[in-house]
Amino acid sequence: MFDNKDILVLSGDGIGTEVVPVAVEVMKDVAKRFGLTLCFSDGLIGGAAIDQTGSPLPEETLTKALSARAVLLGAVGGPDWDDLPTLQRPERGLLGLRSGLSLFANLRPALLFAPLAAASSLKPELVAGLDILIVRELTGGIYFGEPRGIELRNNERCGFNTYVYAEHEIERIARVAFELAQKRNHRLCSVDKANVLEVTQLWREVVTSLASDYPDVALSHMYVDNAGMQLVREPKQFDVMVTGNMFGDILSDVAAMLTGSLGMLPSASLAADGRGLYEPVHGTAPDIAGQDKANPLATILSVAMMFRYSLDAPAAADVIEQAVDRVLELGFRTGDIIGRGIQAGQTLIGTRAMGEQVLTQIEQLEQTT
Numbered sequence: 477m478f479d480n481k482d483i484l485v486l487s488g489d490g491i492g493t494e495v496v497p498v499a500v501e502v503m504k505d506v507a508k509r510f511g512l513t514l515c516f517s518d519g520l521i522g523g524a525a526i527d528q529t530g531s532p533l534p535e536e537t538l539t540k541a542l543s544a545r546a547v548l549l550g551a552v553g554g555p556d557w558d559d560l561p562t563l564q565r566p567e568r569g570l571l572g573l574r575s576g577l578s579l580f581a582n583l584r585p586a587l588l589f590a591p592l593a594a595a596s597s598l599k600p601e602l603v604a605g606l607d608i609l610i611v612r613e614l615t616g617g618i619y620f621g622e623p624r625g626i627e628l629r630n631n632e633r634c635g636f637n638t639y640v641y642a643e644h645e646i647e648r649i650a651r652v653a654f655e656l657a658q659k660r661n662h663r664l665c666s667v668d669k670a671n672v673l674e675v676t677q678l679w680r681e682v683v684t685s686l687a688s689d690y691p692d693v694a695l696s697h698m699y700v701d702n703a704g705m706q707l708v709r710e711p712k713q714f715d716v717m718v719t720g721n722m723f724g725d726i727l728s729d730v731a732a733m734l735t736g737s738l739g740m741l742p743s744a745s746l747a748a749d750g751r752g753l754y755e756p757v758h759g760t761a762p763d764i765a766g767q768d769k770a771n772p773l774a775t776i777l778s779v780a781m782m783f784r785y786s787l788d789a790p791a792a793a794d795v796i797e798q799a800v801d802r803v804l805e806l807g808f809r810t811g812d813i814i815g816r817g818i819q820a821g822q823t824l825i826g827t828r829a830m831g832e833q834v835l836t837q838i839e840q841l842e843q844t845t
């Protein structure tokens with residue numbers, strides 16, 4: 477579909493501006509090793525874009541993103557822009573990009589790296605070997621439904637949003653999830669609130685109607701409240717979970733924490749035409765921004781996903797993931813993944829040093845193969 481290997485880099489705000497450059501270094505290094513010629517450009521998004529252009533998603537950024545093979549994004553938002561009206565906030569930049577590129581399928585793997593079992597908020601035996609994939613619908617549902625707003629009704633303000641899904645939107649995300657389940661452990665759990673919301677009754681009906689096309693996948697359904705509970709009770713019962721935009725937002729944060737830290741979770745957002753946007757699941761972390769404390773591994777792992785899903789270089793993805801595993805095995809930790817404090821054999825390091833450790837391990841892995 478795309479011949480070019482143009483990568484658009486959007487660091488955004490807060491720790492986005494620290495973790496993205498580190499991940500780009502890793503990306504350049506690995507691309508070179510695998511003989512891939514990538515062409516990088518960068519652009520503005522979020523609060524930084526508001527400050528410089530007045531818009532959270534400048535036209536130029538969207539145009540560049542539309543012609544790029546893939547986008548690497550940091551995070552957007554922060555206290556400086558919290559008082560802006562909803563439609564002018566930094567988050568709109570990200571939402572505009574997701575919808576402008578039709579990135580309807582958001583893949584959020586929650587994978588526990590064995591050395592981090594102690595950093596999880598759950599007991600190690602509950603999370604050892606955890607490998608869940610949350611497939612979140614990303615361009616519809618209550619995030620985008622109309623009408624929306626805050627207006628005066630009977631002399632008081634009322635806020636309202638619309639939770640709407642058309643059949644084709646449900647079908648396309650469900651098919652992505654079924655296909656991913658076929659490549660994994662053949663179990664798919666669709667999460668809804670069909671006992672209360674008509675929109676998710678339709679969701680359940682459409683997902684069920686597709687099951688016969690995937691006879692090798694065991695489909696189950698779960699209400700979202702129960703799914704939240706099951707994720708913290710017995711997370712390993714899940715393989716692939718598919719759900720709408722808002723439930724996916726919430727459940728993916730829960731799943732992230734099971735793996736030790738939000739700072740470990742990558743994501744890929746894919747369109748039907750092969751376009752992809754890659755970003756860590758975490759936000760801008762204003763409390764630690766600018767201090768070289770942020771964990772760059774979620775962004776580095778997002779780069780691995782980019783090699784796998786957009787650049788057709790799964791071996792490059794494997795090397796990055798193995799290098800991250802080794803760095804953790806060697807005891808290197810950023811503050812978010814020290815669990816109950818630094819243990820013997822562990823070293824607390826910062827953002828840039830973590831990036832360097834990953835590069836060192838990539839180098840060593842390459843030498844041994």
Ligand code: IPM
Binds near residue numbers: 757
């Ligand atoms: C996420 C974030 C975003 C979302 C925000 C920043 C708009 O929480 O990617 O999970 O709600 O989708």
Ligand code: MG
Binds near residue numbers: 725726729757
């Ligand atoms: Mg979120």
